Amino acid sequence: MRTALKARAIAAEVRDPEMPMLTLEDLGVLRDVREEGRRVVVTITPTYSGCPAMATMRDDLVHRLTDAGYAARVEIALSPPWSSDWITERGRQALRDHGLSAPGPAPRSGGPIPLTLMPTARAMSCPRCGSARTELTSEYGATACKALYRCSDCIEPFEHVKEI
Amino acid sequence: MSHSAPDPGHEDGTVYDEALLGTDTSHWAFGTDFEDPLAGVDTTVPAELDAGELAAYCLALGDDALVMSHRLSEWCSNAPDLEDDIALTNIALDLLGQARLLLARAAAADPTVVPALPEGSPAPVEDALAFFREAAEFRNVRLVELPNGDFAHTIARLLLFVTVRLAAFERLVTPADPWGSDPVLAAIAAKGVKELTYHRDYAGRWFLTLAQGTEESRRRLLAGLASVWPLHDELRAAYDVGPEVDVVLDQVFAVSAVERPELAPMTGRGHTEAFSRMLAEMQVVARAHPEGLW
Numbered sequence: 001m002r003t004a005l006k007a008r009a010i011a012a013e014v015r016d017p018e019m020p021m022l023t024l025e026d027l028g029v030l031r032d033v034r035e036e037g038r039r040v041v042v043t044i045t046p047t048y049s050g051c052p053a054m055a056t057m058r059d060d061l062v063h064r065l066t067d068a069g070y071a072a073r074v075e076i077a078l079s080p081p082w083s084s085d086w087i088t089e090r091g092r093q094a095l096r097d098h099g100l101s102a103p104g105p106a107p108r109s110g111g112p113i114p115l116t117l118m119p120t121a122r123a124m125s126c127p128r129c130g131s132a133r134t135e136l137t138s139e140y141g142a143t144a145c146k147a148l149y150r151c152s153d154c155i156e157p158f159e160h161v162k163e164i
Numbered sequence: 165m166s167h168s169a170p171d172p173g174h175e176d177g178t179v180y181d182e183a184l185l186g187t188d189t190s191h192w193a194f195g196t197d198f199e200d201p202l203a204g205v206d207t208t209v210p211a212e213l214d215a216g217e218l219a220a221y222c223l224a225l226g227d228d229a230l231v232m233s234h235r236l237s238e239w240c241s242n243a244p245d246l247e248d249d250i251a252l253t254n255i256a257l258d259l260l261g262q263a264r265l266l267l268a269r270a271a272a273a274d275p276t277v278v279p280a281l282p283e284g285s286p287a288p289v290e291d292a293l294a295f296f297r298e299a300a301e302f303r304n305v306r307l308v309e310l311p312n313g314d315f316a317h318t319i320a321r322l323l324l325f326v327t328v329r330l331a332a333f334e335r336l337v338t339p340a341d342p343w344g345s346d347p348v349l350a351a352i353a354a355k356g357v358k359e360l361t362y363h364r365d366y367a368g369r370w371f372l373t374l375a376q377g378t379e380e381s382r383r384r385l386l387a388g389l390a391s392v393w394p395l396h397d398e399l400r401a402a403y404d405v406g407p408e409v410d411v412v413l414d415q416v417f418a419v420s421a422v423e424r425p426e427l428a429p430m431t432g433r434g435h436t437e438a439f440s441r442m443l444a445e446m447q448v449v450a451r452a453h454p455e456g457l458w
Contacts, residue, residue, distance in 0.1 A: 043204065049355050050261025055199045075204020078265070079351035081358060113334060113357070115412050116365045117372055117419060138247035139362060140254040148247065164358040 007040045008033040010068050017056040018143045019161075021094040024057060028086025031077045040070045045077045048144040048164075084145075084163050099127050101149065101160035126151035127158055200288065201264045202348070207272035210345050219274035220303065221343055223293070224402065226266030227304035230294055231439075232325055233259035234446055235312055244315050251366055252318070258359040265352045267293045272348075282454040295450035299440045305402045306430070307395040309439040316374050316381065317388030323367035324396055327412050330360040332403040368416050375420035386422065394430040 011033045012025040024030040024044065032043035042061050046054055058074040065072035084103035087095075092102035101124050119136045126134055131153035138148040139162070146159045209215045236256035243249035271278045271289035278289050279296045287295065307325060312318055335341045336353035344350045374385040400409065417424055450456070 041204070046261070046355070048258055048261060048359060049265060049352070050257040050259070052257070054201075058199060073204075076200075076202060078202075078205060078355060079347065081351070081355040109357075112408065112411075113330065113361050115368055115415055117368050117416070119369075120365075138251060139366060140247070140251035142250070144254055144257060162362075164362075 006068075007035060007042075007065060007070055007072075010064055010070075011040075011042050011061055014057070014060045014064055017053045017060070018145075019095070019100070021098040021100075022087070022091050024061075026088045026091030026094060028084075028088065028091075029057070029082060038071055040065055040072045041075055042072060043075045043077045045082050047082045051144060082164070084161060087161070095161060096127050099158055100146075101125075101127050101158055103161045103163045106163045120147075122160070122163075124149075124160065126154060126156070128156050129154040200268065201261075201290070202268045202272060205348060205351075207269065207348055209273050210347075213343070213346055215274045216276075218343065218346055218349070219270040219277050222266045222270035222273065222349060223277060224303040226263045226270060226293075227302045228308050228325075228329070228402075229259040229266065230263035231302070231304045231442070232308040232322075233257075233263060234442060235308065235310075236318070236322075238312055239318065248315070255322070255363050255366065258356075258363070262352065262356050262359070263294070264290045265355075266349075269346075269348050269352065273346075285454040286457055287450065287454070291450065295447045296454075299435050299443055302435065302439070302443075304435075305395065305399050306434075306436055306439075307392060307399045309436055309442060310392065310395070311438045311442075313388055313391065314384055316384035317391060319367055319370045319374060320385060320388040321392045322363065323371050323413075323416065324392060324399060326360050326363040326367055328399050328403045328405050328409055330357065330364055331405045331408045331412075333357045333360060334408075335405075364412070368412075371416050371422075372420045375422050385420075389422070390425055390427060393425040393427045397429040398433075 011030060012023055014024050016022045016024060016027050016029070019027070027047070029044050029047060030042070031045050032041075034041050034043075042065070044054070044057055044061070054076075061074050062072045083106045085106045087103065095102045104122055104124065120139065123132075124134055125132045126149075129151060131151055133152035135150050135152055136147065137150050137157065141148045141159050145161055145164075147162050148157065149160050150157045209218055233256040236252050236259070239249065239252040240256075241249060243252055267290040268288075271293065275289075278292050279301075281287055281292055281296060285292075307321060310321065333353040333356045336344045337350055337357065338344060344353070371385065374381040376382070414424065416422075
């Protein structure tokens with residue numbers, strides 16, 4: 001017997017193509033899984049407006065659910081906008097296990113957004129050696145959601161998932 | 165489910181290990197199909213808004229993002245260093261994403277804005293709008309279409325553009341903005357606010373760095389600012405922004421010890437000759453292969 005629970009479990013295991021240590025559920029982009037008759041409708045949300053992984057996420061979801069016998073469709077939700085706060089604790093651990101630094105709390109909105117002319121200050125540690133002495137290389141990295149850092153102690157570069 | 169860490173003792177020990185992804189190679193098949201960036205989103209126009217006017221406004225916002233994105237992407241592999249190459253192309257990608265959503269929103273609000281396509285073309289509406297309109301049909305401001313100068317020119321232009329756009333998007337997510345009553349546009353703006361905040365910080369930091377750097381970097385920055393400033397009034401008018409923009413710009417100018425330029429606004433309207441050349445390059449492949457699927 002097909003159940004929404006089973007469809008959800010299948011959708012939840014699909015991985016982010018750019019950070020494959022994270023499932024879509026861990027990343028917080030899987031917003032809803034519901035059955036309409038024999039069909040499953042999965043709702044996902046983009047991390048950034050230009051996220052090029054959306055098509056792959058959709059294809060992977062359709063592929064996995066089709067393999068499990070479902071007729072699947074993927075829809076987009078734009079609101080509320082994705083926040084890095086939606087990355088689960090398990091997702092944060094998976095990031096650290098794979099040498100990425102997990103995001104801190106996202107900035108809270110309210111009032112005019114302040115201009116920040118100094119490098120963003122983050123309380124963070126090197127995911128490799130644990131040192132708190134880290135240096136920002138660039139606020140932009142290989143994907144829209146990551147900044148580049150370097151550890152001042154072990155000298156290794158690493159990626160940090162940005163707070164938005 | 166467990167997450168196995170990569171084995172550093174193995175020369176191929178990466179996060180892309182077979183153990184993590186299995187043997188499913190479809191993960192690497194990007195872009196094999198079109199997608200509707202508003203799939204499943206309710207695009208009904210609220211009763212209090214005029215669909216044609218909403219579509220025109222979304223086209224203007226989308227065209228600005230599209231054209232600025234194209235100019236920024238021209239820096240790809242040409243930026244002063246790798247980090248800024250990546251930064252400029254990341255910003256271009258964010259703006260391209262905003263453009264896709266806004267053009268799709270315009271087309272959903274008023275399908276008559278979408279140009280007719282050659283018979284059999286599978287291009288989705290946002291591609292039809294991007295690649296099959298003539299220059300005169302684009303609604304972007306002239307600031308974003310100017311040819312790239314040097315890096316300082318790009319920073320000066322980017323600072324003006326994203327400061328004004330962020331102010332307008334911040335307003336779009338509040339009840340104070342009449343267009344904000346469109347939940348689709350408000351949702352696009354709410355995502356854009358987060359991205360533009362990073363863009364503005366990037367432009368502001370580089371503006372300060374170049375202004376207070378060397379004699380040469382300062383000279384180039386002042387020249388870049390002087391060349392884009394005459395289009396500042398047109399930009400502000402298009403976004404209908406006020407003192408909230410001056411607060412930010414004056415802050416950047418003050419720490420950079422740069423005087424606010426006193427230059428007459430550029431006269432005329434419409435588009436520059438450079439825009440036609442840019443569009444020719446941007447549109448040539450789509451127009452040469454209107455039945456193409458990629």
